[in-house]
Amino acid sequence: MYKMMRLVDTVRVPPTQLGGDVGSIVKNLLREKLEGLIDKKLGALVAICKIENIGEGHILVGDGAVYYDVTFKAIMFVPELQELIEGEIVETVSFGAFIGIGPMDGLLHISQITDDFISYDAKNARLVTKGGGKSLGEGDHVRVRVVAVSINEREPKESKIGFTMRQTALGKLQWLEEARKKKQASSGAAGADA
Numbered sequence: 001m002y003k004m005m006r007l008v009d010t011v012r013v014p015p016t017q018l019g020g021d022v023g024s025i026v027k028n029l030l031r032e033k034l035e036g037l038i039d040k041k042l043g044a045l046v047a048i049c050k051i052e053n054i055g056e057g058h059i060l061v062g063d064g065a066v067y068y069d070v071t072f073k074a075i076m077f078v079p080e081l082q083e084l085i086e087g088e089i090v091e092t093v094s095f096g097a098f099i100g101i102g103p104m105d106g107l108l109h110i111s112q113i114t115d116d117f118i119s120y121d122a123k124n125a126r127l128v129t130k131g132g133g134k135s136l137g138e139g140d141h142v143r144v145r146v147v148a149v150s151i152n153e154r155e156p157k158e159s160k161i162g163f164t165m166r167q168t169a170l171g172k173l174q175w176l177e178e179a180r181k182k183k184q185a186s187s188g189a190a191g192a193d194a
Helices: 022-034 173-193
Strands: 002-013 043-059 066-077 084-093 096-100 105-109 118-121 126-129 135-137 141-150 160-164
Touching (some): 022 043, 022 066, 105 141
Parallel strands (some): 105 160
Antiparallel strands (some): 084 141, 118 126, 126 135
């Protein structure tokens, strides 16, 4: 999901910023230019960490700025198919739940939550199973698997990440902990009978 990458870009330092410390000026300009951008192949650039090399400055005719070729390390967010992720539900709607997994949100469709029938409780903004034993709402922490990734670099808000919880060891963390305790209690009781 998160990767440290070595990247190269050209930074334009305007005439108003010339004369200061080139390293800090270039790093600040890189942050303004790139942090938060999404690339279809590389993912979302979360943070510029370290400037490794700043090349010789170049001047273009008719432009008073200096252009520097810069090599730097950056943290990238790259969701991958079949990856397990823990995140927090940021919104529930009638068709599922949106889960925050860092710089992006993904959708856990209602059909991918559980085998039980689920309805939407609009009054409490929760997804509730038919028996009422389980529910999902804003702030709940879940473990999900990535089943679809469609990154749109032109319109980042149109990017889509799809999740499922319909497999073993996936679900609301509270449900998983309750199941683990129940299993330990039953295996402890079976051990005491032997």
